[in-house]
Amino acid sequence: MHELSIALSIVEIAVETVEKNGGGKVEAIYLKLGTMSGVVKEALLFSWQMASADTPLEGSRLVIEEVPIVVRCTKCEAVRTLDAMNKFVCPVCDQPVANILQGKELQLTSLEIV
Amino acid sequence: MKTPRLLEIRENVLKHNDILARNLREKFELNEVFVVSLVSSPGAGKTEFLEKTLTLLHENFRVAALVGDLATDNDAERLARSNAQVKQITTGTICHLEAAMIENALADWNLRELDFLFIENVGNLVCPASYDLGENLRLVLMSTTEGEDKPLKYPTIFNTSDVAVITKTDIAEAVEFDSEKAKKSIESVRPAMQIFEVSAKNGAGMIGWIEWLKNKAAISKNRRSINARRQTNDGGIALGQI
Numbered sequence: 001m002h003e004l005s006i007a008l009s010i011v012e013i014a015v016e017t018v019e020k021n022g023g024g025k026v027e028a029i030y031l032k033l034g035t036m037s038g039v040v041k042e043a044l045l046f047s048w049q050m051a052s053a054d055t056p057l058e059g060s061r062l063v064i065e066e067v068p069i070v071v072r073c074t075k076c077e078a079v080r081t082l083d084a085m086n087k088f089v090c091p092v093c094d095q096p097v098a099n100i101l102q103g104k105e106l107q108l109t110s111l112e113i114v
Numbered sequence: 115m116k117t118p119r120l121l122e123i124r125e126n127v128l129k130h131n132d133i134l135a136r137n138l139r140e141k142f143e144l145n146e147v148f149v150v151s152l153v154s155s156p157g158a159g160k161t162e163f164l165e166k167t168l169t170l171l172h173e174n175f176r177v178a179a180l181v182g183d184l185a186t187d188n189d190a191e192r193l194a195r196s197n198a199q200v201k202q203i204t205t206g207t208i209c210h211l212e213a214a215m216i217e218n219a220l221a222d223w224n225l226r227e228l229d230f231l232f233i234e235n236v237g238n239l240v241c242p243a244s245y246d247l248g249e250n251l252r253l254v255l256m257s258t259t260e261g262e263d264k265p266l267k268y269p270t271i272f273n274t275s276d277v278a279v280i281t282k283t284d285i286a287e288a289v290e291f292d293s294e295k296a297k298k299s300i301e302s303v304r305p306a307m308q309i310f311e312v313s314a315k316n317g318a319g320m321i322g323w324i325e326w327l328k329n330k331a332a333i334s335k336n337r338r339s340i341n342a343r344r345q346t347n348d349g350g351i352a353l354g355q356i
Contacts, residue, residue, distance in 0.1 A: 002208075002244065013125055021121055086302060096306070098305045107124065109124055110122050113118060114119075
């Protein structure tokens with residue numbers, strides 16, 4: 001479980017950004033989390049309170065947008081969303097697919113500041 | 115009451131690690147050292163496989179290894195038997211290696227003196243998936259005792275790896291391991307993945323793996339020199355001249 005250290009990295013980047021932009025109180029932090037990021041949403045949310053305690057982010061909400069796995073099929077050339085992360089085949093033509101377009105994100109997208 | 119404002123960031127959470135990993139990758143390239151990281155569950159046979167790999171390469175190449183564990187330097191002691199340069203990284207309570215740990219461990223090593231560097235990660239099929247270490251190849255191992263569906267249970271680490279090695283084939287029959295089923299699981303998670311089946315204990319399959327690795331390193335070296343020549347022709351600086 002490395003979600004606590006991921007949460008600490010989020011705090012670090014957010015604090016840095018707020019300071020650079022004239023300060024303020026952070027209400028919410030928006031994060032994109034890919035299915036294949038290797039990070040578990042529930043564990044990250046669980047770590048959030050602990051990671052943000054005694055920092056300018058204490059009391060803020062961590063809002064996670066889950067990003068599914070999106071691939072481009074080499075046979076039908078369509079962009080497809082996969083339902084499971086252990087079956088890398090085009091759901092329509094059953095072709096094995098390896099090129100992932102989305103689903104590995106672990107990205108801070110924005111901060112809501114008052 | 116103040117209206118909230120939205121501040122766009124668009125930054126990777128692991129940007130510090132990613133930057134360090136990129137720097138490491140450039141450094142490895144500049145010094146012409148081919149780097150392979152190894153990931154697996156605890157007890158899959160990483161150390162045994164690595165010891166044999168180091169021994170087989172040691173005849174003709176300059177090889178070294180970094181080995182990560184929460185505690186003890188037992189693995190470093192085992193690997194040192196191959197006469198390769200070895201350093202233990204003890205992570206304390208951290209369940210994976212990060213680029214900064216690799217940078218620290220290599221601080222007093224001269225990479226110019228190496229052809230191959232292996233990085234044995236902490237035995238864990240979850241957390242190491244998220245951390246780039248600047249390696250050329252990530253190698254994932256699973257043993258015949260683990261069950262053929264391991265890749266289906268831990269898809270992220272198998273998908274982010276470049277090559278898979280099935281270990282302990284010497285006891286495959288005794289544990290009723292179904293090799294075709296295991297390979298199908300790997301391919302389901304990572305289509306067209308290169309797979310090797312080996313027994314580090316009796317040596318089966320090891321030569322095939324070593325030859326493949328040597329080819330990979332040669333191709334990478336060749337590509338580097340072509341790029342360097344191209345840069346020189348463009349009026350840039352050749353990597354070899356820095």
